[in-house]
Amino acid sequence: MPDQPFWTRSPAQCASALGCGVAGLTSEDALVRLKTYGRNADAQVRETGLIVSVGRRLLEPMCLVLIAAAVVSAGTGDAPSAVIILIILGVSVALDTAQEGSAKRAAEALRQSVAVSAEVKRDGKFVSVDAETVVPGDVFRVGVGDIIPADALVLEASAFSADEAALTGEPYGVVKRPGEAQGQTPAEAGNALFRGAVGLTGEAVGLAVGTGANTLFGEAAKSLNAAAEISPFQHDLRALGFLVARATAVLVVGVLAANVAFGRPLIQSLMFSVALAVGLTPELLPMITTVTLSRGAVRMARKKVIVKRLSAIHDLGAMTVLCTDKTGTLTSARIELAGSLAPDGQTNDRPAMLAAVCARLGGDKGSLDIALTNARPDPGGWTRRGLFPFDYQRRMGAVLADGPEGLTLIVKGAPEAVMAACASAGGAPFDAAARKAAAARVQDLAASGLRAVAVASRPWVGAAHDPTSDDEANLTFEGLCTFADPPKATAPAAVARLAAAGVRVVILSGDDPVVVGRLAKIVGLRAQQAIVGADLHVLSTDALRVQTRDTDVFARLSPDQKVRIVHALRDAGEIVGFMGDGVNDAPGIRAADVGLSVDGATGVARAAADMILMDSDLAVVADGVEEGRRTFANILKYVRMGSSSNFGNMLSMAAASLFLPFLPMLATQILLNNLLYDVSEIGIPFDNVRATDIARPQRWRMHDIVRFAGVMGPLSSAFDLATFGVLFLWFQTSPEVFRTGWFVESIATQTLVIFIIRTRGRPWRDLPNPFLTITTLASLALALAIPFSPAGEWFGFHNLPPHLAIALSAIVAAYLVCAEAFKPLAVAQPLHEAQS
Ligand SMILES: Nc1ncnc2c1ncn2[C@@H]1O[C@H](COP(=O)(O)OP(=O)(O)OP(=O)(O)O)[C@@H](O)[C@H]1O
Ligand SMILES: [Mg+2]
Numbered sequence: 001m002p003d004q005p006f007w008t009r010s011p012a013q014c015a016s017a018l019g020c021g022v023a024g025l026t027s028e029d030a031l032v033r034l035k036t037y038g039r040n041a042d043a044q045v046r047e048t049g050l051i052v053s054v055g056r057r058l059l060e061p062m063c064l065v066l067i068a069a070a071v072v073s074a075g076t077g078d079a080p081s082a083v084i085i086l087i088i089l090g091v092s093v094a095l096d097t098a099q100e101g102s103a104k105r106a107a108e109a110l111r112q113s114v115a116v117s118a119e120v121k122r123d124g125k126f127v128s129v130d131a132e133t134v135v136p137g138d139v140f141r142v143g144v145g146d147i148i149p150a151d152a153l154v155l156e157a158s159a160f161s162a163d164e165a166a167l168t169g170e171p172y173g174v175v176k177r178p179g180e181a182q183g184q185t186p187a188e189a190g191n192a193l194f195r196g197a198v199g200l201t202g203e204a205v206g207l208a209v210g211t212g213a214n215t216l217f218g219e220a221a222k223s224l225n226a227a228a229e230i231s232p233f234q235h236d237l238r239a240l241g242f243l244v245a246r247a248t249a250v251l252v253v254g255v256l257a258a259n260v261a262f263g264r265p266l267i268q269s270l271m272f273s274v275a276l277a278v279g280l281t282p283e284l285l286p287m288i289t290t291v292t293l294s295r296g297a298v299r300m301a302r303k304k305v306i307v308k309r310l311s312a313i314h315d316l317g318a319m320t321v322l323c324t325d326k327t328g329t330l331t332s333a334r335i336e337l338a339g340s341l342a343p344d345g346q347t348n349d350r351p352a353m354l355a356a357v358c359a360r361l362g363g364d365k366g367s368l369d370i371a372l373t374n375a376r377p378d379p380g381g382w383t384r385r386g387l388f389p390f391d392y393q394r395r396m397g398a399v400l401a402d403g404p405e406g407l408t409l410i411v412k413g414a415p416e417a418v419m420a421a422c423a424s425a426g427g428a429p430f431d432a433a434a435r436k437a438a439a440a441r442v443q444d445l446a447a448s449g450l451r452a453v454a455v456a457s458r459p460w461v462g463a464a465h466d467p468t469s470d471d472e473a474n475l476t477f478e479g480l481c482t483f484a485d486p487p488k489a490t491a492p493a494a495v496a497r498l499a500a501a502g503v504r505v506v507i508l509s510g511d512d513p514v515v516v517g518r519l520a521k522i523v524g525l526r527a528q529q530a531i532v533g534a535d536l537h538v539l540s541t542d543a544l545r546v547q548t549r550d551t552d553v554f555a556r557l558s559p560d561q562k563v564r565i566v567h568a569l570r571d572a573g574e575i576v577g578f579m580g581d582g583v584n585d586a587p588g589i590r591a592a593d594v595g596l597s598v599d600g601a602t603g604v605a606r607a608a609a610d611m612i613l614m615d616s617d618l619a620v621v622a623d624g625v626e627e628g629r630r631t632f633a634n635i636l637k638y639v640r641m642g643s644s645s646n647f648g649n650m651l652s653m654a655a656a657s658l659f660l661p662f663l664p665m666l667a668t669q670i671l672l673n674n675l676l677y678d679v680s681e682i683g684i685p686f687d688n689v690r691a692t693d694i695a696r697p698q699r700w701r702m703h704d705i706v707r708f709a710g711v712m713g714p715l716s717s718a719f720d721l722a723t724f725g726v727l728f729l730w731f732q733t734s735p736e737v738f739r740t741g742w743f744v745e746s747i748a749t750q751t752l753v754i755f756i757i758r759t760r761g762r763p764w765r766d767l768p769n770p771f772l773t774i775t776t777l778a779s780l781a782l783a784l785a786i787p788f789s790p791a792g793e794w795f796g797f798h799n800l801p802p803h804l805a806i807a808l809s810a811i812v813a814a815y816l817v818c819a820e821a822f823k824p825l826a827v828a829q830p831l832h833e834a835q836s
Contacts, residue, residue, distance in 0.1 A: 006209045007181045007192035011153045014209050020137035022155060022207055024121030033135035040134045040150060040195075040211035042218060050097070057093050069274040073667070076267045080794055081668040088278070088675045095682065096287045107294040107310060114306045114612045116603060118142075118149040138208040142199045144365040145583050145602020151215045152193040152206030154178045159202030159363025159399075161389035163583065164194060167217040173200040173389035175466055186216060198583055198604045201389040201397070202363025233314040236700050237289060240639070241282070248280045255654045264663070271667035272657065279650045279674045284681060288638045292685040296631030303623040304614040312610035314635070315594040317628030318699040319503055319577040321569050323562070323588065326509040326516060327367055328581050328598065328616055330523055331485045335367045337375035338450055339482040343425040343434070345441055351455040351479035357382050358410040358455070361399045364390055366582075368453055371483055385464035388472070392510060392559050392584045396421075398467045400460055407460035411472055414512075414556075415442045415480065418454035425477035434477075442480065446514030450482040485515075491523045494618030499524075501625055502696040503577075505618070506552050506569075508562045510584060513555035525552040532556040536564065544568040562588035575699065579613075579621065581605050596621065629694035636698075637758050638684050643709035644757065644819075644826075645750040646677060648716025653746075655717075656724055662735040664724075666796050669743050672786070673750075680751040680779035683772030690759060690766045704827075711826035712757075712819065716749060719815040726807050736798035740787045741808055744800065747783040748812045751776050756819045760827060763820065 006014060015022045025033070057063060066089045073081035118131040121139040134140060134149045142148055148162065154176050161173035168186055179191045186194060193206045195215040212218070252273040259269035290310070297307040307313060327333060340352035356376035359369035361384040382403035390397025396413020411418055419438060422430045442452050456475035495505050505525060509516045513530045520527040530553040531539075539547060545568045554565055562578075566588050569576045578585070578592035581601035589595035589608040597609035598616040606612060613620045656664040665673070723745045727738045754776055759766040787797035800808075 005184060005186075005189070006151065007153065007186075007189035008184075009153075010180070011155055011178075011207050014153055014207060015137070018137045018209065022139065024124065024139040025135070025137050027122050030120075030122060030133070030135055030138065033137055034133055037135050037214075038212055039132045041132045042213060054093060054097055057096055058089075063089060063093065066278060069271070069278065069667075072267070072274070073271060076271075078271065078668070080796075081271060081666075081671065084668050084671045084675065085278075088671055088678075091675065092284065092287075092678065095284070095678075104290060104294055107297040107307065110297055110301050110306050111308050114308060114599075114606065116147060116149075116607045118146075134208055134211055136208050136211055139205060140208060141203065141205050142193070143203045144199050144201060144363070145604060146199045147603045147607055148193045148195055148197045148199070148206070149211075150193075150195050150206075150208035151210035152208045154191050154193060155205045155207055157202065157204040159361060159384060159387055159389075160204035161200045161202060161363075161387065162193065162197040163200045163391070164197040167194055167196055171391070171393055172469075173391050175387050175389065176204055198586075200391065200583065201365070201387070233311050233318075233700050236702060237285070239702065240705065241285065244280065244282060244642075248277050251280070251651075251654055252277045255657060258658050262658075268663065268667075272663050272665075272670070275665075275667035275670035275674075276650055276654055279653075279670050280647070282639075282642045284678055285638065285642070288681070288684060289635055292631055292634050295685055296627055299630075300611075300624055300627045303627060304620050305624040305627070306612045306614060307610070308612065309610040312594045313628045314632045314698075314700065315575060315628070316577065316611065316624055317630075317632045317694070318575045318697050319594055319625065319628075320697050321504045321506055321574045322498060322577040322579060322621065323506045323508045323566060323569070323592065324578070324618070325580040325582065325585050326507055326511055326519060327485060328600075329488075329579055329618060330491045330507065330519060331487050333367060333581075333600065333616065335371045335451075335483045335485050337371045337481060338484045340479065341441070341482065342479045343438065343477050348479060352376055352481050353379070354410050354457060354478055355412045355453065355455045355481050357401055357403070358397070358399050358412045361401055361410075362387060362389065362397050364397060366390075368451075368483060372481065386466040388467040388469075394469070394472075395510070395558075396472070398472055400464055400467055402464070405459070407464060409458050409460050409467060409471060409475070411456045411475055412453055412481075414510075415439070415452050415454040416556075418456050418475070419477060421472045422456050422475045422477040423473075430477050438477065438480075442512070443514055445480070445482055446512050447518065449484070449486070449515070449518055451485050451511060451515050452480045452482050454478075454480055487519055487522050488617070490617055490619055494622055495523045495525065497622045498618065498625070500695075501622060503622075503625060504552070506548075506554065506565075508554045508557055508565055508578075508588065510557055511555060513553070516555040517553050520553045526550070527553055529553070530555055533558055533561045536561050541568065541571070545572045548572060559584040559587045563591045566591040575697065577621075579618075581616070626694055629698045630689040632698045632700070633689045633693055634684055634687055636700075637687065637754070638681060639705060640708050640712070640757050641681065641684075641750075641754060643705055644712030645716045645753045647709055648713040649720060649746045649750060651713065652717040652720035652724070653742075656720075660728065660738075662738075664742055665739050665746075668795055669739055669797070672795060673743060673747050673783070676747055676779040676783045677750050680754070680776045683769065683775035684754075686771045687758060687769045688767070690761060693760050708826045711822055712753075715818060715822055716753075716815070719749060719811055719818075720746070722811050722814075723808065726811065727804070731804060731807075733804070734798065736796060737800065737804070740792075740797040740800055741804055743797070744784060744787065744805075745808050745811060748780060748808075749815050751780045751783075752812065752816060753819055756816060756823060760823075 011022050066085050070082045070085040116131040117128045118134050119126050119128055119141045131149045157177045161175045164170050164174055181189050181191045196217050256273040293310040293313050296313045340349050342348035356372045359372045382401050385402050386400030388398040395417040398411045401408050401410055424430050445452050455478040458475045513532050517527045517530050529551050531551050533556040548568045566576050576592045577594045578588045579596040581598050583602055586604040586608045595609040596611050597605040598613045653664055727733050727741045755763045786792050
């Protein structure tokens with residue numbers, strides 16, 4: 001950074017320091033600069049080649065354990081073990097890299113399609129590029145709702161103002177225009193744009209001087225640009241990993257100590273313990289989750305939902321409350337001017353005319369403004385001399401206009417806000433009675449479904465300057481503009497569908513409570529009770545939490561109040577989604593568990609969102625919810641598999657090693673068992689999910705997993721003990737036959753139980769995807785074949801006599817029957833069933 005802030009210099013000076021002009025870069029130059037300055041992002045991503053990504057995997061703790069085990073085996077002359085361990089290592093790394101690679105690439109391509117873009121001048125034309133490729137020297141253009149991509153000097157501006165609240169704390173919009181600034185603080189830099197601020201009104205062209213981390217608010221901008229990195233779901237997955245790791249460590253050390261205490265050979269005991277550890281590690285969990293989520297993202301894209309943050313898929317499936325703003329989701333985004341009323345209620349064009357002038361000169365591009373400027377084409381003759389941009393705190397905007405009536409301050413905004421600043425109307429004082437009448441008119445209009453915007457004005461005395469809050473007083477009330485904003489025909493059905501799926505819809509709107517209440521009623525929400533923004537400060541956090549339980553309608557909210565309600569709902573234990581399209585929705589989108597925005601939304605809202613709906617329709621959300629639950633259901637299958645049979649088997653193996661005069665299975669055999677088990681599970685991400693399994697919100701709960709493991713793990717161990725009894729006590733087999741028998745029983749129970757675990761219903765009524773059937777049966781067949789093949793001897797197996805084979809088949813069958821019988825105990829009842 002130079003010693004003087006960049007805004008104290010002229011664009012020409014900055015450009016020459018950057019070695020460019022102020023007319024934009026060529027594409028080649030931009031490419032060179034991208035290499036020099038790096039990407040315009042907070043963290044530089046390094047392109048990783050195949051070797052690097054494989055190398056990184058090999059350094060993961062799981063792989064290090066395997067490598068160490070292979071070295072120990074080779075060192076002790078146990079070549080078969082070393083080879084198997086290396087095969088497991090190779091297969092798991094290859095699976096990870098290949099599967100994750102292709103699935104991730106597909107999901108990444110989708111994410112890129114909705115990446116934040118910026119409009120930059122390249123080769124003389126403005127083109128839209130990925131905002132991360134903006135470089136110092138670029139000339140870019142920003143409009144309403146766009147995130148400013150880089151620190152820049154303003155070259156041109158037309159009624160441009162920016163919301164820098166997240167960066168500087170300044171609550172009102174700041175007007176930006178070309179020129180000089182002497183001040184040293186960003187607040188005095190009226191000629192500078194800061195990366196991460198958001199366009200509020202108008203349009204500006206800027207010369208980028210700093211990008212990426214080399215910007216004034218690099219850190220603050222980060223939180224604006226990126227949706228939450230780690231979700232509760234990811235956090236829980238990690239927690240599960242640590243839980244398993246700790247349990248494994250305790251088990252392994254215990255088993256090793258016990259075996260050594262019994263005087264068994266150290267190396268063999270060590271290998272046995274290591275193999276147990278490998279058997280217990282859910283090494284495929286990262287692969288299964290990524291592949292399942294990525295496949296989910298691809299499927300959701302077909303239903304017009306583009307996923308930006310993969311783990312948000314789970315959050316969408318878990319969502320219990322969906323907050324939405326009104327316009328564009330419940331109503332069509334195209335609003336039309338319906339009328340223009342003088343203060344006495346008579347139709348009169350003046351309010352619409354003034355409002356249209358105000359919208360045009362003020363650079364406002366909201367749906368109401370577009371309706372105004374469409375309905376009242378530019379009459380000409382008005383120029384702007386000052387601007388106090390619209391913002392959602394004041395709920396109004398003002399321009400100082402020079403026109404046929406001389407210098408005039410024109411204000412438009414929410415009726416309560418504007419009327420509070422008025423002193424006269426129609427040549428008479430705007431007294432209490434007149435106010436009451438005007439407010440009653442607004443209510444009547446709202447009751448018939450019309451939104452109203454109030455217009456006021458006053459002649460300006462003295463020199464022109466940008467108005468401030470102080471100037472927005474003593475106004476003359478000019479009247480109301482009314483707008484029709486009819487509900488979407490599809491909205492009631494979509495709300496009902498979401499409700500049936502266990503998702504409550506709540507409206508968080510900045511609009512009038514009567515308008516919002518009426519709409520809520522039409523789409524089928526509980527509209528008897530509405531909370532307005534003004535009521536919010538008197539509600540304590542606890543009181544608000546209680547209120548949110550029974551209230552579906554919130555109106556006249558400012559953006560930070562939307563956030564407060566999201567927090568209240570989350571505190572009450574809800575998983576909250578937020579869907580919105582405006583600058584005013586971005587904070588709420590960010591605060592929610594899962595942020596949704598639509599394709600046509602403003603840049604900030606899109607940037608804050610976890611998912612983008614290509615169709616602005618609630619029905620699409622309902623589709624997405626189903627996909628999310630389906631995806632989650634498959635991840636859960638994997639976790640349940642690991643926490644039941646696999647867990648139980650390793651546990652009983654550890655226990656058996658303490659009571660048997662020999663090792664219950666050789667390390668190689670355990671590793672082989674684990675490898676085949678892993679292969680059997682590759683089909684899980686592709687599995688079918690029954691509609692009834694996804695009818696309610698699906699949520700990751702650690703105690704559900706523990707409960708499942710608590711029932712199914714011991715059940716599995718019980719049948720292992722039966723095997724133990726049959727082989728050792730009853731038939732008194734040799735160690736080789738014992739191990740072969742146990743290997744067969746163990747792999748058969750572990751793999752076949754997927755058919756039971758994968759569904760809440762009866763296995764034969766809910767058939768698996770053929771691919772899962774194939775991977776499961778193929779690995780089982782391989783496991784059964786190995787002991788009888790020449791390779792069997794190599795692994796230390798022995799032929800199983802027929803009577804043992806029959807006994808073991810009976811044990812496996814009995815286990816599967818019991819697993820099916822105990823399944824309802826292991827699966828917690830979903831919330832709604834438990835409550836009713
Ligand atoms: N450009 C504008 N000019 C004047 N007033 C405006 C403008 N935009 C919004 N308002 C006022 O501010 C209020 C809140 O804005 P808006 O309706 O956009 O909020 P919202 O929360 O996005 O609502 P919705 O649920 O309808 O999307 C509006 O009802 C209107 O009174
Ligand atoms: Mg809105």
